Amino acid sequence: MHKPQKTVSLLLTVLLVGAALSGCSGSGDKNDGEASQGASPSASAKPSESASASPEASGSASPSGLDTSKHVELQFYMLGDAPKDLGIIQAEINKMAESELNATVKFNYTSWTDWDQKYKLLLSSGQPIDLIFTADWTQYQAYAKKGAFLPLDELLPKASPKLQAFVPQDMWDAVKIDGKIYTVPATFKEYVTNGFVYREDLREKYNLPVPKDIASFEAYLDGIKKNEPDMQPLSMNSDVKTNLMDVFREINDDTVGGPLPYGIGIKYNKPTEVYSYWGSDEMKADLTVIQRWQQKGFFAKNVLNVKDTMQAPIVSGKAAAMLGDNPNRFNDTQLKMQSSHPDWKLGYYPFPLTRGFATPVHPIHNGFAIPKSSKNPERALAFYEKMVTDKRYNQLTQYGIEGKNYTVKDGYYKMIGDSTSNGFGREGMNGWAWRNPEFMLFDKSFDGVKEIFAELDKIQKPDIFTGFAEDYTPYQAERAALEQVEKQYFYPLYAGLVKNVDEGMKTAMDKAKQAGLEKVQEGYKKQWLEYTAANGIQ
């Protein structure tokens, strides 16, 4: 009798210790979770199958106009975190929608935690959703190609003629995937092209050149390093692909758009020539420059462990420059910096001025689609029409309640209180997609951005990259393997941490080739050339 009890209590003690320790290993668990999620792409990569299985409820309405005889509740999904006062706004919106459309809406937010995975689940699980945000960075093209969304071509004239007329025809054409419209694009024209961000006051003080290209930028950084030894010349963090490599290629290599996947290179001026950037002399030259920057100490040696945002060190004065940022975010950074250090100045030099042309955002960049699983697509579209074209709906969901959340003075938007006390900030619902230029209110500080936009307007050229919808199913396995290789072998190169660039590139290329680089690049190239031929891009 004694023996088993002893072992049991021993077992229990071990378990207790285990339990106590497991409390400390939270981050480890997280990684496990991510790994297992990443390991099952096959289950989630086919939203079309499960989506098409759900019934299509669109056929029941009468062909002329909108049938509002039955009350419905619409499920509206947006990314990010909901504003604090969302409940109040939702109630206000529902009061109007109830009487005008016989519909109520529920605004749902995914939060930024694992948003991409949740987005995938929302579209593939077949749960009824009526409106969902789409963008190039949420893989709109891929999802549309797989049939996750409802085609809107026939619904538009019936449910929302006003919206159809409001969005220009060329925008409708631009968002078409395989000849069908799947999303309602935003019509606000903006630029999210990069530009050098640098401390203008220091540039003046030490008489340094204005950064216009990589060479002058390096000269500027050299000057900072020499004169301000305590300062880190360049702000950089662990995401060296997005924040260093992609930006570097944008200014230096005339990329068609980006980020280009799988080490592929395509130039804006020669869009039909697809080459492998990985392993090219062009890459070697770029990496040599980055390695030199690393050796000169422009950014930290442990850059792959830096988890700061790019902007934070600029605001606090720890770093002097950023390789690239878009006009809007540059403006935010400048405002934040000047609120604590009014005597500092921040300069901006847009890449388009150097490259000779600027591409405004593609219509795909912000939009709303109706998933296949929607039970009330017509009412959803009619409601979305209200959100965009009806001033009451639009301003309520973009800026909150006038007098409570904001005031308008001389045509400028002004927030009441500050961002912690105010329950609904400007564009508090992340309403990038239903911005309507006619109703938009801007903070006075936005004038700076408008100036930059006006400058870029003069040299604008169309974005020929974002309309391309890649279908990676033929090389899905190789694609996943390649991602791993890039993380493991290319990131240290991107960070300038490999002593011998030649050798480092050779090893990385060998590994990439083993992972199936050629098959992936060939597949991508074929699809790209089909796309350029179909759209007459030369």
Next chain:
Amino acid sequence: MAIREDKYAVLFKTISYTVIIVLTIACLLPFLLVISASLTENEAIVKYGYRFIPKEFSFEGYRLVFKFPEQVLSAYKVTTITTVVGTLLGLLFITMAGYVLQRRDFKYRNAFSFFIYFTTLFGGGLVPWYILITKYLKLTDTYTVLIYPGLMTPFLIILMKNFIRSAIPEELNESAKIDGANDFKIYYRIVLPLSLPGIATVGLFLALAYWNDWFLSSLFINDQKMYQLQFYLYNIVNTIQFIMQMGAGTGVSLGQDIPTESTKMAMAIVVTGPILLLYPFVQRYFVKGLTIGAVKG
């Protein structure tokens, strides 16, 4: 002989104390760092990094957290409710399952045990599970969804089963039966009191799992007022990471302010503090429960 043993004892004591002290310090230092950072002026953290003694002392972090405490408080409420309800319900079901599965007169006990064990090896995966809960059970935005999935785990059922089997001899069941007790009475008058140490362990497991859970909130909760505490924290960190990762090309601009370093740390203290203080006191009871079980029999 005796002297030599003493020598060894002293040596053993010195070594074990040193090891434990080093381990304790290794566990405590990060906490100290967090506490110190939460009391430091944010500018100082950015400029000089983390230090054990705040370079510029400030309560600003805590002031910001408590300026609008309702989010933290509601997260606390949700986590407390799910932990208490989930642990109690879970214990009830797990002990019942364990009790039934170890009864020799239950003919299909092995089949059922295997069935439960089987689920630890093979599962449907994330997507079917998600579909089940959102589409068929329709549990989004309910307290049920925060409690229900974690209620019973195969591992704990098997643990409980084995514990009851070793702690309660079959003869005890028989004699109780002869005295006129029915199966349920045996369960709550005999099995439950005798398996207290096991219940304590399983209860601790359950409570920890509920307290530390964030994944269920992440998947199934849209209403910010129903976020669990851990998810509330985790989401703040993730938002910052999202902003960091999204390149300028996405054009995403977020209205809200990013919490400063010192606010983040203050929030971590506010969120973990109470449970940290509670833990040592509660743990004494668990240890007591364990030793009671060990001495008896």
